[in-house]
Amino acid sequence: MEMMVAAVSDNPMAEKLLSKRVQEMVINNNIEEPPQPYVSRVQEEEDPPPMAAMGAPPLVPIIDLSRIKSSSEEEESKDELYKIKAALSSWGCFQAIGQGISSSLLDEIRKIGREFFELAMDEKKKYAKTVHEFEGYGADPVPEQGQFLDWSDRLFLTVFPQDQRKYQFWPNNPHSFRGIVEEYMEKMKELTEFICKAMAKSLNLDENCFLEQFGDQSQFQIRFNYYSPCKWSDRVLGLKPHSDSSGFTIIMEDEQGLQVLKDDKWFNVPNNPHSILVLMGDQMQIMSNGILKSPVHRVLSNSERDRISVAVFYTPEVGKEIEPQNGLINEENPKLFKKIKDYADIYFPYYQKGQRAIHTAQL
Numbered sequence: 001m002e003m004m005v006a007a008v009s010d011n012p013m014a015e016k017l018l019s020k021r022v023q024e025m026v027i028n029n030n031i032e033e034p035p036q037p038y039v040s041r042v043q044e045e046e047d048p049p050p051m052a053a054m055g056a057p058p059l060v061p062i063i064d065l066s067r068i069k070s071s072s073e074e075e076e077s078k079d080e081l082y083k084i085k086a087a088l089s090s091w092g093c094f095q096a097i098g099q100g101i102s103s104s105l106l107d108e109i110r111k112i113g114r115e116f117f118e119l120a121m122d123e124k125k126k127y128a129k130t131v132h133e134f135e136g137y138g139a140d141p142v143p144e145q146g147q148f149l150d151w152s153d154r155l156f157l158t159v160f161p162q163d164q165r166k167y168q169f170w171p172n173n174p175h176s177f178r179g180i181v182e183e184y185m186e187k188m189k190e191l192t193e194f195i196c197k198a199m200a201k202s203l204n205l206d207e208n209c210f211l212e213q214f215g216d217q218s219q220f221q222i223r224f225n226y227y228s229p230c231k232w233s234d235r236v237l238g239l240k241p242h243s244d245s246s247g248f249t250i251i252m253e254d255e256q257g258l259q260v261l262k263d264d265k266w267f268n269v270p271n272n273p274h275s276i277l278v279l280m281g282d283q284m285q286i287m288s289n290g291i292l293k294s295p296v297h298r299v300l301s302n303s304e305r306d307r308i309s310v311a312v313f314y315t316p317e318v319g320k321e322i323e324p325q326n327g328l329i330n331e332e333n334p335k336l337f338k339k340i341k342d343y344a345d346i347y348f349p350y351y352q353k354g355q356r357a358i359h360t361a362q363l
């Protein structure tokens with residue numbers, strides 16, 4: 001996500017709104033109607049059919065990572081690896097349990113996120129980004145004309161490679177912030193490595209093949225998303241529909257709100273406080289030659305409760321070329337994507353128009 005963003009905006013109204021935080025608007029509570037650029041949905045546009053007519057909706061698959069042992073020959077491992085492939089080639093995501101991160105660390109990372117967003121506005125603004133930057137406290141850069149804005153504020157930081165950190169954006173308050181982020185991100189390094197190997201094995205590939213594509217200097221970025229309550233939850237989204245530009249993303253939340261698109265329908269991701277969601281980004285779709293899917297997802301706003309989510313984006317090293325794994329290509333399965341590098345730079349102008357970018361990598 002290291003890229004230059006045009007400093008001149010053709011969207012002055014959005015720019016003005018984005019120079020303030022959603023949380024400020026909510027705390028000041030002086031608006032009768034949401035500012036127009038936040039309005040994305042027409043009321044009743046997409047009321048779901050009655051539950052009874054649908055039967056029980058399918059659920060985001062749950063995978064117990066503790067069942068995957070170092071020897072993938074064991075039956076238990078084989079079962080779970082098969083489930084990983086099935087989940088990621090249909091849903092593009094799964095809820096991981098048994099992922100080896102203590103409940104207390106999961107609670108703490110959410111807690112420091114909450115504590116940060118509870119600070120006084122002036123204190124948070126010490127870490128403010130401009131409306132054209134990615135890192136720091138604020139919102140997404142100003143989108144193109146006609147695109148709506150998200151009902152959320154966030155804090156976005158690059159954690160690895162360590163020499164890419166911009167400490168001016170790292171809060172000193174709460175005091176434990178840096179230590180806990182570092183501890184959590186060390187765990188994320190272990191977990192992403194484990195998941196890369198498991199995905200490779202589930203596709204009958206050499207277990208290190210994806211790790212090699214990500215490279216030694218792969219990027220780990222953390223984003224705390226804070227969704228203020230929103231009186232107009234039927235018309236305003238917490239986060240617009242998008243797929244991630246990452247390799248893959250690991251998400252934790254403290255309230256329901258995230259939805260993934262599957263077979264043209266939206267499904268809620270259940271909120272299980274001690275599981276995490278593993279969600280494919282466009283670059284894993286490319287490296288897996290389209291077998292693993294990068295799902296479109298969005299976040300609803302909620303009229304009663306606020307919500308914190310913590311997303312970790314795991315992305316191939318800057319400047320490194322990635323491409324579909326050779327072992328997945330044969331006569332029946334031709335290569336679908338070309339070699340690309342720095343996909344995030346290609347992706348972003350499309351994201352700003354509310355569009356997907358994966359077609360730019362297609363052969």
Ligand SMILES: O=C(O)CCC(=O)C(=O)O
Nearest residue numbers: 225251253258299309311
């Ligand atoms: O808040 C969430 O659950 C999802 C966040 C997300 O999709 C993102 O930050 O890209």
Ligand SMILES: [Fe+2]
Nearest residue numbers: 242243244297
């Ligand atoms: Fe996302």
